[in-house]
Amino acid sequence: MSRRVTVEKAAEILTTVDNIVILTHQFPDGDTLGSAFALCRALQTFGKKVRVLCHDVIPEKYEYMTAAVPQPEFEPLFVCAVDVADSKLLGESLQKYTDKVELCIDHHGSHREFEKQLLLNADMGATAMLIYQVITAMGVTVDAVMADCLYTGIATDTGCFKYSNTTPLTHRMAAELMEAGANAETINRAMFDIKSRARVSLEQMALQSIAFYDNGRSAFMQITEEMIQASGANENDMEGLSPLPRQIEGVWVGVMLRQKADGDYKISVRTGTHADASAICGLLGGGGHPRAAGCTLSGTAEQVIATVQKAIHQAVPRIVDR
Ligand SMILES: [Mn+2]
Incomplete structure (x- = not known):
């Protein structure tokens, strides 16, 4: 003590x-x-x-x-x-x-x-x-x-x-x-x-990758090894990318998938007042805060997205209503 x-x-x-x-x-x-x-x-x-x-x-x-x-x-x-x-x-x-x-x-x-x-x-x-x-x-x-x-x-x-x-x-x-x-x-x-040019180039590719689900209430963005290589981004250039999908109007849950060198995906979940990010990530072996949480998953990008979606639906049932 x-x-x-x-x-x-x-x-x-x-x-x-x-x-x-x-x-x-x-x-x-x-x-x-x-x-x-x-x-x-x-x-x-x-x-x-x-x-x-x-x-x-x-x-x-x-x-x-x-x-x-x-x-x-x-x-x-x-x-x-x-x-x-x-x-x-x-x-x-x-x-x-x-x-x-x-x-x-x-x-x-x-x-x-x-x-x-x-x-x-x-x-x-x-x-x-x-x-x-x-x-x-x-x-x-x-x-x-x-x-x-x-x-x-x-x-x-x-x-x-x-x-x-x-x-x-x-x-x-x-x-x-x-x-x-x-x-x-x-x-x-x-x-x-101020952003480095590598950062802007990485953001361009990442924004291009955004896909919407649940009538636009969830948004998934991907950062692949290929994008990192092509943009020349370093670790500092990657800071603060995870809030981007959540910044889109109407999105309750914003998810960033970042491919790690070993092939696994680092998942960052950001939410507004309608959803609890730590509850979503808790279902996937991770954790964090109510508005910002994370976990690690393996599989292909498609499999990982499907797994996270399932967790979102379980933790935030209202997201699929109406
Ligand atoms: Mn501090």
Whole structure:
């Protein structure tokens, strides 16, 4: 069992230690990176040696964080993790730190304890919101670099202030961060608007593949190995494709089939208020959240679609009515 700590206690712990490494989760997103680089920068203002570690190569679009915060080499004496819901998510190269994490700061309700001390608040839409509070509690003034990092975490985890986890506090913090110099326009454009050409080419093919069933209430989209090859898309280009079928008017259940290298299909289900995605995927050996869930199936695309349809009909009987 981890010892639960408050924002003030976490701030006190961090101010008393040195040679700190901050761990992020694998397939890093704006929140884990924004949290890590903001905290790193804040602790460096005390003259401490601090650096950020990530199992994966950090995507180029976060260069305004990575380039702005120096990353010195040193022998770590204190290990901190941010936005890491489970030690497995540290990724292979950071697994060696699992039992050495002194403090984890996280906002996932599903958090699985692995650290000695934990600052957890699932009411926060982003870990960056907690980091903002910790930095303030340490008495550090948020500069423009920290503001950019924290704003990125909040904007990305709330889907640019669109998701249900967006609260008045989210907006208040974002406003304060803009006052502190966050480049909201540039950040939001880089995070939400800009797509690589490979991504656009993959989206073109994927949209072409969409097939409707149940009088247009369910929509299936396919991403095949062939499309990935032809578009030249990499792992980062694939992020955020699964909501596309659900965005179509009249669709209750949007399904994305992604062919994996071993031939199996990774299924992502997205729903609106009429259907429960986790109930559908639960019938197929997977799980997730009410609006977003997933599972893995093997077979041909036709077989997989038929299997998912059966589960949809069982979990959402009303979809075939009328
Ligand atoms: Mn997060």
